[in-house]
Amino acid sequence: MIFVSLAASMGFMGASCPVFALATVGLILVLTLPFLLFAFVTTLLNHIEISAIDPATVKSSTSVTADASSQRTAQVVS
Template sequence: MTSSNPFTVRCTLTFGDIYGQVLAWMAVIFVSLAAGLALMGSSRPLFALVGVGLILVLSLPFLLFAFVTTLINHIQVEPTQAPRPQTE
C-alpha cells in the first residue's frame, strides 16, 4: 500500500494581486514621512518622530492582515486523481 497524499496544495498568488496593497502602504509611508518633515521645523521635533512611528506601527497590523488574507484566498487544495489499480 502506498501512502500518497490525496490532495495537491497550490498557491496562485501573483504580484498583481498585492500590487494595490503595496502602493497603498507606500502612500501611507510617504504621507507619514511628509508629516514628520513638516513637524520637524516646529519647536518640538520629538512630536515628528513620535507621529511617524505611531503611524507606521498602527498601519503595520492592517498591512499584514491584508497580505495574509490575500495569501489565504489564493491557496487552493485540490484532490488528486486516485491511481487506477493494475489488473493482471
C-alpha cells in the same frame, strides 16, 4: 490617512520638532502595520487552493507520475 500622518510628521520635522516627528512616524507604524499585514496575508491566502484528496486516488496517481517521470530523460540543449 497614512499620507496625511506622514505629511504631519514631515511638518514637525520642518518645524524643528524631531521628537514629535519620530513619535508621529512610530504611531503611524504601530497603528497601520497590523492592517497592512492582514491585507497582505489574506491576499496571499486567497491564492491557495485547498481541496480534499481521496486516498485511493493518491495511490494510483503517484504510481502513474512515478512511471511517467522514469520514462522521460533530461536533455541538455546547447
